[in-house]
Amino acid sequence: MGRVRFATRADGPAERMTGFIAHLRLNGFVAGVDETAKAMDALGRLDVTDLAASRLALKTLLSGCREDWVRFDEVFDSYWSSGGRVRHETARQSRAGPDSRTTRRSLDLPGLSDQSGSPDMADNGTGEADGDGTGRLMASDIKALARRDLREFVSPEDIALAEAAAEQIANAIRDRHARRYRTGKGPVLDLRRTIRDSVRTSGEPIRLHRRHKPDRPAQLVALCDVSGSMTVYARVFLAFIKGLMSSAKTTDAYLFHTRLVRITDALRDRDTLRAVNRLSLMADGFGGGTRIGANLDVFNRLYAKRLVSGRSVVMILSDGYDTDPPERIAAALKALGRRGCRILWLNPLKGWKGYEPVARGMAAALPHLDHFAAANTLQCLEDLAPQLRRL
Amino acid sequence: MTWQTLRTDLATQGYIAGDDLAMALHLAGSLERPLLLEGEAGVGKTELAKTLATLKSTQLIRLQCYEGLDASHALYEWNYQRQLLAIRAAAEEGVTGRETEDRIFSEDYLIARPLLQALQQDAPPVLLIDEIDRADEEFEAYLLEILSDFQVTIPELGTIAAKTRPHVILTANGTRDLSDALRRRCLYAYLDYPDRTTELAILAARHPGLEAHLCGQIVGFVQALRREDLEKKPGIAEMLDFAAALAGMGLNDLTDDPVALQKSLVTLLKTQRDRAAVPAEVAARLAGKAA
Numbered sequence: 095m096g097r098v099r100f101a102t103r104a105d106g107p108a109e110r111m112t113g114f115i116a117h118l119r120l121n122g123f124v125a126g127v128d129e130t131a132k133a134m135d136a137l138g139r140l141d142v143t144d145l146a147a148s149r150l151a152l153k154t155l156l157s158g159c160r161e162d163w164v165r166f167d168e169v170f171d172s173y174w175s176s177g178g179r180v181r182h183e184t185a186r187q188s189r190a191g192p193d194s195r196t197t198r199r200s201l202d203l204p205g206l207s208d209q210s211g212s213p214d215m216a217d218n219g220t221g222e223a224d225g226d227g228t229g230r231l232m233a234s235d236i237k238a239l240a241r242r243d244l245r246e247f248v249s250p251e252d253i254a255l256a257e258a259a260a261e262q263i264a265n266a267i268r269d270r271h272a273r274r275y276r277t278g279k280g281p282v283l284d285l286r287r288t289i290r291d292s293v294r295t296s297g298e299p300i301r302l303h304r305r306h307k308p309d310r311p312a313q314l315v316a317l318c319d320v321s322g323s324m325t326v327y328a329r330v331f332l333a334f335i336k337g338l339m340s341s342a343k344t345t346d347a348y349l350f351h352t353r354l355v356r357i358t359d360a361l362r363d364r365d366t367l368r369a370v371n372r373l374s375l376m377a378d379g380f381g382g383g384t385r386i387g388a389n390l391d392v393f394n395r396l397y398a399k400r401l402v403s404g405r406s407v408v409m410i411l412s413d414g415y416d417t418d419p420p421e422r423i424a425a426a427l428k429a430l431g432r433r434g435c436r437i438l439w440l441n442p443l444k445g446w447k448g449y450e451p452v453a454r455g456m457a458a459a460l461p462h463l464d465h466f467a468a469a470n471t472l473q474c475l476e477d478l479a480p481q482l483r484r485l
Numbered sequence: 486m487t488w489q490t491l492r493t494d495l496a497t498q499g500y501i502a503g504d505d506l507a508m509a510l511h512l513a514g515s516l517e518r519p520l521l522l523e524g525e526a527g528v529g530k531t532e533l534a535k536t537l538a539t540l541k542s543t544q545l546i547r548l549q550c551y552e553g554l555d556a557s558h559a560l561y562e563w564n565y566q567r568q569l570l571a572i573r574a575a576a577e578e579g580v581t582g583r584e585t586e587d588r589i590f591s592e593d594y595l596i597a598r599p600l601l602q603a604l605q606q607d608a609p610p611v612l613l614i615d616e617i618d619r620a621d622e623e624f625e626a627y628l629l630e631i632l633s634d635f636q637v638t639i640p641e642l643g644t645i646a647a648k649t650r651p652h653v654i655l656t657a658n659g660t661r662d663l664s665d666a667l668r669r670r671c672l673y674a675y676l677d678y679p680d681r682t683t684e685l686a687i688l689a690a691r692h693p694g695l696e697a698h699l700c701g702q703i704v705g706f707v708q709a710l711r712r713e714d715l716e717k718k719p720g721i722a723e724m725l726d727f728a729a730a731l732a733g734m735g736l737n738d739l740t741d742d743p744v745a746l747q748k749s750l751v752t753l754l755k756t757q758r759d760r761a762a763v764p765a766e767v768a769a770r771l772a773g774k775a776a
Contacts (some may be wrong), residue, residue, distance in 0.1 A: 122671070124665060124668075128669075132516070135516065136512055136516060139515050139516075139562075140488075146504075147488065147508065150488075150505050150508035150509075151508055152511055153505060153508075154505065154508055154509035154512055154520075154672045154673055154674055155512065155672060157675075158665070158668040158673055159668065159670065159673070160523060160675045162673075163673065163674070163676070249508055285563075285565040286557075286562075286563060286565070287494075289563070289565055289568050289569065289572070289589075290641075292569075292572060293572060293582055293585060293586050293589075294582070295731045297568075297569070297572030297573045297575065297576045297585075342754040399716075402657050441767075
């Protein structure tokens with residue numbers, strides 16, 4: 095990406111506009127040569143001496159999603175009137191990777207205005223939890239354990255193993271309720287093809303073509319617990335989630351400990367090392383305590399409304415040790431279940447001999463789960479596939 | 486026509502648009518490009534298309550998207566029953582297969598669905614593609630051809646080009662992400678809940694009979710309600726219903742009758758949880774502040 099020449103130093107409107115587009119690109123907008131031409135064309139139709147009108151016109155032309163829309167004025171001012179600062183603090187990292195993504199998130203997600211995955215605070219829904227003195231002390235104690243590098247948790251070999259398991263699972267959980275028809279064997283007559291064919295046999299529909307609704311992969315949502323009690327399993331689970339992401343591109347992933355972090359964009363990065371680096375940046379608080387109920391609440395409030403539907407399978411990877419009251423987990427899971435999704439809970443402890451779900455959180459969660467399974471080794475995860483087919 | 490006059494014209498039709506929206510709509514018209522509107526439910530995305538159609542005194546063609554929407558519902562379908570009959574009749578008359586084929590694959594046997602209809606109009610219609618994010622990604626890709634070239638290819642018939650370019654408005658509210666390809670072909674505007682002044686203007690435009698004092702209270706109350714933690718925040722349509730309900734009950738002041746106020750909340754709060762979250766006391770408190 096080239097150097098930005100500022101408006102005052104460029105000569106001619108075309109060069110200034112090119113400079114502005116480059117400036118937008120540096121600030122994370124998706125804009126190119128085509129956009130420059132369109133912008134010039136649009137300005138040609140307006141009174142260019144009217145700064146406010148030009149700004150409005152460029153705003154609608156060059157923004158592509160809500161974040162662009164909100165940020166545009168600031169970026170516009172810094173190019174056309176200040177001639178100084180180039181890059182804003184809010185420039186999104188996620189656009190930096192050339193191959194990392196094909197779609198842009200444009201969700202109304204408070205706390206995620208910056209896509210590099212700022213953590214969402216798990217409060218009590220009233221926004222007052224952090225004002226509470228004891229709560230803050232607790233939190234800082236826990237975060238003292240934080241900032242452990244995730245690199246030591248995910249090695250390339252793990253990823254290869256986990257990917258195989260993840261692929262089987264992603265294939266097992268297929269949605270059988272696709273609504274589009276495809277030509278093939280099925281119960282419904284494909285009239286278009288049948289009639290086209292019947293012209294050959296003078297109107298006698300002898301060869302009947304049929305249509306069917308193909309299975310399609312379900313939307314997977316993975317919520318992974320990375321609290322202190324789960325540390326030993328974190329490497330397996332992260333590798334597993336990375337595997338899920340690469341076999342089903344619509345998979346959505348989150349980490350939670352005392353807070354919930356959306357890691358979908360970080361994991362979608364094809365460069366594993368870079369993905370892991372980005373993860374460790376956002377895993378502030380990794381290895382601390384857990385607040386499952388509160389995090390599920392946050393998930394319900396911020397993400398589930400838009401991203402979880404009847405064709406979703408929500409996978410929770412956790413041991414069920416929660417510092418919140420168990421009713422909270424139950425209520426959050428019930429609310430989540432109302433969205434029509436299927437909920438799986440993979441618990442590494444379940445693989446242990448004589449395990450009973452006595453952790454209060456786990457016991458409270460059980461009635462709301464569609465499937466509860468062990469997950470202490472990759473083998474366990476592989477064994478899941480046949481059972482999930484029945485879900 | 487400039488964007489300012491467009492805004493005034495919209496206002497005469499009862500649609501109060503902000504500067505940015507008016508400019509977006511104006512440019513979409515003059516550059517002949519689709520306009521993508523995003524925003525919460527109930528901020529007036531669909532209404533804008535309807536108003537635009539009234540303003541241009543042209544037809545509004547609406548395609549409501551849903552999961553599973555495919556070409557045969559959005560674009561065109563052959564009229565199979567008529568085709569079958571025609572083939573039979575042709576066979577009895579002894580017409581050759583070639584002629585039959587020409588006949589049954591002509592426009593007479595084609596059922597035009599909204600997208601094709603929009604391309605066939607003599608005067609440019611307003612084409613509203615509502616809730617595009619509800620349709621599958623396959624459909625979105627399909628739409629790209631139509632939106633960039635304004636033509637449709639029907640294998641049996643050939644390519645049908647648009648007689649006139651329709652004014653295309655797409656709406657989305659974030660059920661899933663839209664592709665960059667689609668976004669790049671459209672102009673973009675994000676609609677937020679209106680500020681107090683704008684909302685007052687909307688209320689005045691739609692219910693001219695209401696007293697200024699009550700209008701202020703209604704808008705203040707609804708805006709305060711939007712700041713509460715609700716599952717479904719009341720939009721502009723809900724606000725207008727609320728105003729109509731109050732007018733119907735003959736209320737002149739929100740703080741007068743807490744029971745009536747609570748009853749009228751059915752127009753604003755649409756889920757059981759939200760109803761429970763705003764009991765009579767909270768409603769009375771919000772109404773008191775709004776006054």
